[in-house]
């Protein structure tokens with residue numbers, strides 16, 4: 001491909017970001033948009049593709065449906081026992097008994113996972129990791145989203161363009177829009193490299209004459225999947241997209257020459273939705289998990305679970321290919337009933353920033369930024385996007401740390417925020433338990449202009465920073481270093497340090513040089529404070545002044561936004577939010593952050609009893625994820641507690657950071673060129 005120089009560089013940016021994906025502590029990039037763009041989605045009524053079902057057919061389906069079972073005992077082998085074995089659906093009872101028609105009320109979405117036969121054979125350990133991460137992701141998503149459940153087993157549609165060579169187009173013919181001739185070489189339905197088992201698919205018929213009901217069955221109906229509202233094909237692979245290292249070498253060879261560690265595989269996961277139902281709701285999707293992600297050295301349970309949640313949210317509706325099919329159910333009492341098409345929901349604001357304008361998103365963002373500005377739709381990332389296009393991620397300057405930002409950082413800093421949940425609510429397909437949103441903190445109460453390129457350099461902002469100073473990550477659980485990344489477009493924020501960043505980890509105090517001098521204390525209740533405290537020495541009366549940096553001291557809450565701190569060897573003292581204070585025996589001051597501590601009950605270190613994710617209501621959980629009649633549906637086990645953080649791959653993270661910084665400088669001038677129009681959010 002002989003691209004002109006600017007585009008070649010553009011590819012460069014993309015690839016660089018892809019590279020960053022995986023390494024703990026560095027950015028993770030999602031390539032959802034690239035992948036979904038290559039997909040042809042089957043849009044149909046998946047359950048009854050041949051028109052409204054007759055009563056006999058409904059009865060037949062009801063007969064097939066399995067009663068809820070307790071499933072297999074937890075943890076038994078069979079996670080991928082026999083992908084090829086079809087569901088053996090033997091039914092007794094309930095013949096002719098169709099459930100009485102009750103108005104649907106939304107219930108937690110049942111996400112069924114299925115490992116396709118194309119998936120790579122995993123070792124026992126890899127399997128265990130995969131199972132744990134996906135189980136957690138599914139549990140969390142189904143505790144957040146409710147749907148009008150699919151009645152009867154879920155059956156996906158076949159793509160008429162694939163199996164049919166010729167469709168009757170005479171609108172007055174009886175067989176209008178039905179298939180007249182089959183393709184001889186029709187084999188099966190696929191989605192992102194996954195062959196969909198016939199058993200998951202509705203059948204299809206051929207009508208050889210335009211006006212005769214005579215038909216031949218090309219494929220019979222499959223059994224479908226009972227108790228399933230969304231079918232997740234979980235494909236573990238080592239694809240080119242996972243690797244991307246060849247391209248990486250081309251682009252970064254000068255940098256990489258010195259950094260052999262950087263030739264690691266890259267992308268963590270990606271996803272597509274494959275099929276939507278008659279209301280437009282996605283009912284099936286593929287999440288590809290890159291196998292290297294499950295390798296012991298790089299595996300982090302929470303980061304993998306987060307990546308799966310991120311991809312699931314895309315596949316469930318947070319996608320630029322689905323934004324225009326969202327439905328407005330605000331005038332309807334029940335989700336999914338009596339809803340109207342929303343039409344286009346993405347529009348540029350006054351500065352050219354593309355935003356999602358739907359009611360819950362606008363309200364959530366207005367509430368978050370404490371502004372009534374009606375222009376505050378959900379801002380979409382503009383980086384890997386052509387002018388006028390949109391991406392399926394939030395603008396990271398405005399919603400830094402959101403699960404749906406393009407770059408997922410250290411898992412302890414990623415949140416399932418209110419604006420993301422509002423967006424899922426506004427799809428019209430789900431009832432979302434908004435009370436489970438996690439505090440984003442970032443930008444809270446900062447007003448409509450927060451995150452704009454014109455204001456982020458403003459030194460009065462307590463979220464952005466300038467220079468290369470040391471300080472605190474904005475949630476004050478981590479020390480930070482003032483840095484940028486390509487998505488910040490020149491704005492800078494305090495990002496967690498590569499090493500010993502967490503104030504809440506007691507083990508970080510080990511070997512921390514100069515602790516005696518600075519009075520630092522690490523531990524579960526320690527937080528990061530901007531300070532230049534130095535212990536006074538009896539012999540020296542005045543020390544040279546030292547610069548302010550982020551350090552860890554203990555804190556305890558005495559009220560909302562009110563707290564005390566404790567420096568090593570000293571008493572607890574009040575730290576007035578927004579003010580400074582001095583500590584006896586030390587010279588210098590501690591700055592007491594305003595509206596960051598003792599205000600957000602859910603901002604806490606990850607630990608055995610304080611999860612980084614909301615604790616789900618487990619009432620429906622077992623049914624949600626286990627109905628294991630067949631080996632390949634994941635026998636997901638009951639909730640397991642999050643385990644402690646595993647170690648980070650420091651060397652690799654640092655090395656990639658170097659690569660990013662170097663290439664980023666190279667790319668910036670180019671960015672200015674491609675956005676010949678002023679970049680969104682530039683100076684008014």
Ligand SMILES: *[C@@H]1O[C@H](CO)[C@@H](O)[C@H](O)[C@H]1NC(C)=O
Pocket residue numbers: 170171172173174211
């Ligand atoms: C369409 O079908 C009707 C009814 O079968 C028939 O009378 C008519 O000639 C057909 N029209 C065309 C253009 O084939």
Ligand SMILES: *[C@@H]1O[C@H](CO)[C@@H](O)[C@H](O)[C@H]1NC(C)=O
Pocket residue numbers: 433435436615616617
């Ligand atoms: C939403 O989640 C909260 C916290 O888990 C729970 O207490 C509440 O009952 C849920 N609300 C609904 C409507 O499910």
Ligand SMILES: *[C@@H]1O[C@H](CO)[C@@H](O)[C@H](O)[C@H]1NC(C)=O
Pocket residue numbers: 498499650654
């Ligand atoms: C991080 O800490 C480890 C162990 O203390 C050390 O070997 C490594 O060099 C440190 N890395 C950086 C970037 O400081």
Ligand SMILES: *[C@@H]1O[C@H](CO)[C@@H](O)[C@H](O)[C@H]1NC(C)=O
Pocket residue numbers: 532534544545546547548587588589
């Ligand atoms: C600590 O920082 C404050 C504010 O920047 C400064 O006024 C003071 O001189 C510094 N003190 C020492 C001992 O460095």
Ligand SMILES: [Zn+2]
Pocket residue numbers: 030031032033310314392393406
């Ligand atoms: Zn994504």
